[in-house]
Amino acid sequence: MAKVFSREATGLTREFGFLDAFLLNMAVVNVAGGLAYDILQLFFFPGASLPLVFLLGGIPAFGIFLVYTSLSIIFPRTGGDYVYISRIVHPTAGMANAWLNILGFFLFTLTGFNAWYVVYTGLPSLLTSLAVSTGDMGYARIASFIQTNITFDFALSTIVLIIGACIVMFGLKVFKWAFRLIFVYYFLSAALLAALLLVTNHTMFINAIGKDTYSNVISSASQMGVYRFSLTETLLAAVPLGFLTFTGFQSSVYIGSEVKNVKRNQTLALGVSMLLTWVYLVVLAYAASNIFSNSFLQAASYLWATNPSAMPFSATPFITFLLSIIYRNPAIAFLLNSVPVVGGFLLIPSTILASSRILFALSFDRILPEWVSHVNERLRSPVYSVILMMVIAEIWVVVLYFFGYISTWLSLSLATPLAWSITAIAAIVLPFSKLKSNMQVLPRWLRAKPLGVPVMVWGGVIQLAGMIAWLASMFSPIINYLYLGPLIYSAIGVSAGIIVLSLGLYYGALLYRRRQGFDLSLVFREIPPE
Numbered sequence: 001m002a003k004v005f006s007r008e009a010t011g012l013t014r015e016f017g018f019l020d021a022f023l024l025n026m027a028v029v030n031v032a033g034g035l036a037y038d039i040l041q042l043f044f045f046p047g048a049s050l051p052l053v054f055l056l057g058g059i060p061a062f063g064i065f066l067v068y069t070s071l072s073i074i075f076p077r078t079g080g081d082y083v084y085i086s087r088i089v090h091p092t093a094g095m096a097n098a099w100l101n102i103l104g105f106f107l108f109t110l111t112g113f114n115a116w117y118v119v120y121t122g123l124p125s126l127l128t129s130l131a132v133s134t135g136d137m138g139y140a141r142i143a144s145f146i147q148t149n150i151t152f153d154f155a156l157s158t159i160v161l162i163i164g165a166c167i168v169m170f171g172l173k174v175f176k177w178a179f180r181l182i183f184v185y186y187f188l189s190a191a192l193l194a195a196l197l198l199v200t201n202h203t204m205f206i207n208a209i210g211k212d213t214y215s216n217v218i219s220s221a222s223q224m225g226v227y228r229f230s231l232t233e234t235l236l237a238a239v240p241l242g243f244l245t246f247t248g249f250q251s252s253v254y255i256g257s258e259v260k261n262v263k264r265n266q267t268l269a270l271g272v273s274m275l276l277t278w279v280y281l282v283v284l285a286y287a288a289s290n291i292f293s294n295s296f297l298q299a300a301s302y303l304w305a306t307n308p309s310a311m312p313f314s315a316t317p318f319i320t321f322l323l324s325i326i327y328r329n330p331a332i333a334f335l336l337n338s339v340p341v342v343g344g345f346l347l348i349p350s351t352i353l354a355s356s357r358i359l360f361a362l363s364f365d366r367i368l369p370e371w372v373s374h375v376n377e378r379l380r381s382p383v384y385s386v387i388l389m390m391v392i393a394e395i396w397v398v399v400l401y402f403f404g405y406i407s408t409w410l411s412l413s414l415a416t417p418l419a420w421s422i423t424a425i426a427a428i429v430l431p432f433s434k435l436k437s438n439m440q441v442l443p444r445w446l447r448a449k450p451l452g453v454p455v456m457v458w459g460g461v462i463q464l465a466g467m468i469a470w471l472a473s474m475f476s477p478i479i480n481y482l483y484l485g486p487l488i489y490s491a492i493g494v495s496a497g498i499i500v501l502s503l504g505l506y507y508g509a510l511l512y513r514r515r516q517g518f519d520l521s522l523v524f525r526e527i528p529p530e
Contacts, residue, residue: 004522004523004526005364005365005366005523005528005529006363006364006365006366006370006373007364007370008529009529009530010078010257010360010364010373010375010528010529010530011375011377011380012078012257012258012360012375012380012382013172013258013380014257014258014259014260015172015173015176015258015260015380016172016176016252016255016258016259016260016265017259017260017261017265018264018265018268018269019180020172020176020179020180021252021255021259021265021266021269022252022268022269022272022273023176023179023180023183024179024251024252024255024269024350024353024354025248025249025250025251025252025269025270025273026183026249026273026276026277027179027183027251027343027346027347027349027350028110028247028248028249028251028347028350028351028354029245029246029247029248029249029273029277030343030344030346030347031190031245031276031277031280031281032186032189032190032193032280032339032343033339033340033343033344034245034281035193035245035280035281035284035285035288035319036193036318036319036320036339036340037318037340038050038054038241038242038245038281038285039285039288039297039301039318039319040300040301040304040316040317040318041241041301042294042297042298042301042302043224043298043301043302043305043306044237044241045230045233045234045236045237045241046224046227046230046233046298047227047228047229047230047232047233047234048230048233048234048236048237048241049229049234049289049294050285050286050288050289051282051283051285051286051289052234053234053237053238053241053242053285054242054245054278054281054282054285055242055278055282056234056235056238056242057238057239057241057242057243057244057245057246057281058242058243058246058274058277058278058281058282059238059243059462059466060239060243060246060462060463060465060466060467060469061243061246061249061274061277061278062274062459062462063424063458063459063460063461063462063463063464063465063466064246064249064250064274064420064459064463064466065249065250065270065271065274065459066446066455066456066458066459066460066462066463067423067424067427067456067459067460067463068250068253068270068423069266069267069270069271069446070427070439070442070446070455070456070459071084071253071423071426071427071430071456072252072253072256072262072266072270073262073263073266073267073441073442073443073446074430074435074438074439074441074442075087075256075438075527076256076257076259076262076266077256077257077361077527077528077530078254078255078256078257078258078357078360078361078364078528079098079254079256079357079358079360079361079362079364079528080101080253080254080256080354080357080358080361081094081097081098081101081253081358081419081420081422081423081426082094082095082097082098082101082358082361082362083256083361083527083528084423084426085097085422085423085426086365086524087435087524087527088426088429088430088433088435089422089425089426089429091506091520091521091523091524092502092503092506093422093426094524095362095367095502095503095505095506096418096419096422096498096499096502096503097419097422097423098358098361098362098502099498099499099501099502099505100415100416100418100419100422100495100498100499100502101355101358101415101416101419102355102358102359102389103392103412103415103498104412104414104415104416104418104419104495104498105247105248105415105416105419106351106352106354106355106358106389107351107352107355107389107392107393107396108393108396108412109412109415109416110248110347110351111161111164111347111348111351111352111355111389111393111396112161112393112394112395112396112397112399112400113396113400114344114345114347114348114351115157115158115160115161115164115348115393115394115397116157116397116400116401117340117344118157118160118340118341118344118345118348119146119153119156119157119160120146120147120153120157120401121316121340122340122341122344123143123146123341124143124144124146124147125143125315125316125318125321125337125340126334126337126338126340126341127139127140127142127143127146128140128143128313128314128315128321129315129320129321129324129333129334129336129337130330130333130334130337131143132313132315132321132324132325132328132333133324133325133327133328133329133330133332133333134330134333140314150401150402153401154397154398154401154402157397157401158394158397160345160348161348161390161393161394161397162390164345164348164349164352165348165349165352165386165387165389165390165393167179167349168349168352168353168356168381168386169379169381169383169386169387170379170381171376171379171380171381172255172258172380172381173380175349175353178349179346179349179350182342182345182346183346185342186339186342186343186346188335189335189336189338189339189342190280190339192332192335192336193284193319193320193323193336193339194280194283194284196323196327196332196336197284197287197288197291197319197323198284198287200287200291200323200326201290201291202290202291202292202293204291204326205291205292205322205326208325208326208328209312209325213312214296216312217296217299217300217303217310217311217312218295218296218299220299220303220307220310221298221299221300221302221303224298224299224302225295225296225298225299225302226295227293227294227295227298236473238469239466239469239470239473240470240473242281243466243470244470245277245281246274246277246278247416249270249273249274249277250270251350251351251354252266252269252270253266253270254353254354254355254357254358255353255354255357257528257530258357263441263443267443288319292319292322300317301317304316304317313325318337318340320336320337320339320340321336321337323336324336324337348393352386352389352390352393353386355389356382356385356386356388356389357382357385359372359382359385359388359389360372360373360382360385361373361528363385364528365523365524365528366509366513366518366520366523367505367506367509367520368505368509371384372384372385372388373385411487411490411491411493411494412491412494412495413474413487413491414471414474414491414492414494414495415494415495415498417467417468417470417471418467418471418495420463420467421464421467421468421471423463424460424461424463424464424467425460425464426460427456427457427459427460427463428456428457428460428461428464430456431454431456431457439454439456474488474491475488
């Protein structure tokens, strides 16, 4: 009898406990960097209340928590959504989800993008803040050099990408200790940002930049410098701005075969990362509004996007930079403004890890060549799948540097909500499918049926509603933050191309295995072995 999977065991070992799974999730969320970035997008939603935006944005995230916690316990295997969907719905749906996730969410939107972002945007912002806090214009000259020497930047981004891939390639023991050490620094910076936002007041900010500078920024932005609360804009911003900051907190599910005590650790890792992100964003957005004023933040956001020369400083007006102006301490400036650099770097190994495990699962199911899921016996790592992910991400870095990043990046905008819509549908379908008996392994609270409907279905409905709102925001000019305009046709074409590619790979593998005398459909009648 022919073997069903590429081998009898994955060769992966359960190395991750709660702490490491939690750190992986928080790396993809990048909560401190997300807070700073989102405040800079206020001009897209004039009158929106950011604390309320983040509060509402956590609702779809809660649906994702219910869905992914449930599915990761029922299918505690490496591969995440692909494994769930290919068994619940159909292998073609699982394949579409896998490649939309790999290309649209992980490698292009996060891995390759952050290899570019850390060097081209993160480092210059850090150096400019040091120039302001120390008065040493040498930092500013280095920042200018980085921003004007593309070949140098590309080489440095490639080095950053290789270092991130090596952290993954050398196995989970290296990965988890590297992350523990880097997160000591990251959490220190994030805690410092939180502490300063909680103890700083508006008067301190006015005294630091001067009343005239403060007033000039607001007046230069004309009507955008006048903040009036708008419930409509707040609701419109809830998904495209509030929710998107949460994305990725479920990343530990992609290494399901490598997490110990899945029922406990995945639940805690997803739940704690979601709740911590929720509280951090809501509380600190409220604090930032009080310190800098909504009018100033909205005006600074508008000027930086439309007329940067009208700003009184050359650095990106992140709240980390504005706090540096208040305290003018080099150590504080370095810690605060290194958040985008360190947070961006952490996204590289974390997303390579997650995406390489999806690729591993495809190979283990015998859709891709079996060498892709080969596990190095000494490193206990699927080295080839990691290298493949690094190479694909490097191609994207080339595109970002030499072919223009805005249009290429936005062309992938539909991929993630499409992928996660399929996952939501799988969660809604599972309690009514032939696999519903597998739900008995869930803890009692996830087996509950509020109003007669399983918790997982509620989560799937909430998640699906969030994904539909996300997709709608890209087709509607009302929400111009994500509205794609003329690029909508390119985005549809790219996502359709990814889906066609995934279907071609599946049916090609089906025919190839059939010629070998093996029925590939047998794979999807079983949950992969450990």
